[in-house]
Amino acid sequence: MVENNNNRQMLKVTRLQKSFGDREILKDVSFSVKAGETLGIIGPSGCGKSTILKLLCNLIDPDGGEIYKYSDDISLVFQGSALLNSLTVKENLALALRNKNYTKKEQDEIIQDKLNLVGLGKFANSYPAQLSGGQQKRTSFARAIVIDPKIIFYDEPTTGLDPILSTVIEDYILTLSDKLHAASIVVTHQQSTWSRTTDRLILLHAGTIKWEGSPAEALKSEDPYMKQFAMCSRDGPMQVG
Amino acid sequence: MTSLKAKSVNFFFLPVNQLERKLVSILGSIGQVTIIYFYTLKFIFQGRIDLQEIFKQSYSIGVKSFFVVSITALFTGFAMSLQISRELVLFGADTSIGGVVSLALIREIGPITAGVMVAGRVGSSIAAELTTMMITEQIDALKIMKIDPVEYLVVPRYMAGILMMPILSIYAMAVGLIAGIIVAQVAANVAPATFLDSVQQTILDRDFEVHFLKSFINATIIIIFSCNIGLHTRGGAEDVGIATTRAVVWSMTGIFIANYIVTALTYVPR
Numbered sequence: 001m002v003e004n005n006n007n008r009q010m011l012k013v014t015r016l017q018k019s020f021g022d023r024e025i026l027k028d029v030s031f032s033v034k035a036g037e038t039l040g041i042i043g044p045s046g047c048g049k050s051t052i053l054k055l056l057c058n059l060i061d062p063d064g065g066e067i068y069k070y071s072d073d074i075s076l077v078f079q080g081s082a083l084l085n086s087l088t089v090k091e092n093l094a095l096a097l098r099n100k101n102y103t104k105k106e107q108d109e110i111i112q113d114k115l116n117l118v119g120l121g122k123f124a125n126s127y128p129a130q131l132s133g134g135q136q137k138r139t140s141f142a143r144a145i146v147i148d149p150k151i152i153f154y155d156e157p158t159t160g161l162d163p164i165l166s167t168v169i170e171d172y173i174l175t176l177s178d179k180l181h182a183a184s185i186v187v188t189h190q191q192s193t194w195s196r197t198t199d200r201l202i203l204l205h206a207g208t209i210k211w212e213g214s215p216a217e218a219l220k221s222e223d224p225y226m227k228q229f230a231m232c233s234r235d236g237p238m239q240v241g
Numbered sequence: 242m243t244s245l246k247a248k249s250v251n252f253f254f255l256p257v258n259q260l261e262r263k264l265v266s267i268l269g270s271i272g273q274v275t276i277i278y279f280y281t282l283k284f285i286f287q288g289r290i291d292l293q294e295i296f297k298q299s300y301s302i303g304v305k306s307f308f309v310v311s312i313t314a315l316f317t318g319f320a321m322s323l324q325i326s327r328e329l330v331l332f333g334a335d336t337s338i339g340g341v342v343s344l345a346l347i348r349e350i351g352p353i354t355a356g357v358m359v360a361g362r363v364g365s366s367i368a369a370e371l372t373t374m375m376i377t378e379q380i381d382a383l384k385i386m387k388i389d390p391v392e393y394l395v396v397p398r399y400m401a402g403i404l405m406m407p408i409l410s411i412y413a414m415a416v417g418l419i420a421g422i423i424v425a426q427v428a429a430n431v432a433p434a435t436f437l438d439s440v441q442q443t444i445l446d447r448d449f450e451v452h453f454l455k456s457f458i459n460a461t462i463i464i465i466f467s468c469n470i471g472l473h474t475r476g477g478a479e480d481v482g483i484a485t486t487r488a489v490v491w492s493m494t495g496i497f498i499a500n501y502i503v504t505a506l507t508y509v510p511r
Binding site for chain 1: 383
């Protein structure tokens, strides 16, 4: 559902529910994100973080609840980059602009600008297979921002990356948040990522939100769920199934 | 005792349950194929076609298949012509070899040979490519960019398939015919001119129409079945192999069934 942006709230989710077969993934999840704000969704593996992103991107349908998006310009940075292997870096970005009414020259300028922003200006004609994992990730970033989205989602943006590259990616998230002033959601379980890039956090477990607050509060929280997650402890209410 | 009874009841109903599941699965697949085909035609009639991509796919589906189709058609032509020559020579009907060989080639062997080879080479490749794209979230990326996967992936492949398959089929028939001429000369001492004269007297325009109809149907079966399997497979690397096998098996099965139906519906005694 798309409505006009009046109160700068870009995304609102109420009482979201989703099951796969008998398995209830999301029971009752509600949150909202404002323009320029970055919300972190954290939680142990299998808690439904990525399912929320798929629901927000209309890739799957919810069983219950409402999703209000105040803009149609949404993008997702995939965990595995999800670049089309048969296309060059430039063609991958051009795909996102396919439905926009740009001339070839305008399109080329936009693409080059975004590639320069992620430091891949010289790789426009390379194929994804010719790029390193980090470069593919950055291309995925460039593809996501090429349409200047108003809402941007990041699915585990730093999982599997070395600490230096993780920092680079986190810096990109911060830069993009400033430049685009978009509402962002970062799904992650990497502490450095959620502590550096987000303004607000929700901790998800067993299909419900167990804790909500700022990253600074999260690190000091006495809430048993948040404390266990922040301390990376195996002792606590969240048990590995 | 109760559990034993329950087990026997389950055992009794097991084949019924399995049959039910299989039936539901087949009906589901038929539904998926119908929907994909409907949307493919819708995009084509709306003119939402990418000519550059069609050209690229035509090269991949058609041009790259010429070698395998040549080899298969050549040896099928050799074997068939050898059998027919020997039998007809026994009855003193060696001047009819060309007619019988060409009739078999244009009606059945040409479309079937091209269809089977394209199903093996192209159907498997499409299923593997699209399944990999599903698994690596490339299809999800397309959807988020508001690009319909059927429009972007299925339409160019389908257009390329229906353009290239008749060419491959007629080419398979021509290669088979050349093989027939060689064998008829060597095995039955029938001159190429006699062979070709017999071909000319036997083949009618209607045979070409049926030939092209079969080619069109074969292309539709291969491309739509393979794309459907690719776009509905989830999982991991193992599932790419399973999808590939399913695409080839279902495409070939479909080709043979459709071939019989078209033959039965279009057969008119001479």
